[in-house]
Amino acid sequence: MDIWIKTDKENVDWNEVADILDESQLSHYDPATEEKIFKNSYAVAFICDGDKIVGCGRALSDGVCQAAIYNVALRPAYQGNGLGRAIIESLLEQVKGCNVILYTHPQTLAMYEKFGFRRQKTGFAIFAGDEEQQKWLEETGFLLPDGYRFGDNEYERRPKE
Helix, strand or coil: EEEEEEECCCCCCCHHHHHHHHHHCCCCCCHHHHHHHHHHCCCCEEEEEEEEEEEEEEEEEEECCEEEEEEECCCCHCCCCCCCHHHHHHHHHHHHCCCECCCHHHHHHHHHHHHCCCCCCCCCCCCCCCCCHHHHHHHHHCCCCCCCCCCCCHHHHHHCC
């Protein structure tokens, strides 16, 4: 294996990126759309094995104080070797000094805790999609049930309006 990290957006095989994200169930866009998504991102990291992309991730940022990490994925054959960690470390280095947020699959929460990420109680999200997709997000643990309250402060004890 000839593993290296690419942090620019030139000469990227967007077919590979789209395939990795589709295989990881993170995105189902065509290669041209993935190209637009990644090229519009502030930071990118691609794990390469020789001339083949085997992992990717990206971050949105203002470059000063706020950033968000998205689409971190690695082909299964390359998992468990610290390469996912390398993607995250590369993205964090590119947005150094910024507050960084992300949302992830409930199965990968522990991994992000190892990087110092902490779970939030005040985060909110609006996801595009139909009622079935919203239900899936709730059932898999991406979203708390509608109207959910933690109940540990004045706001949380109020019923949803």
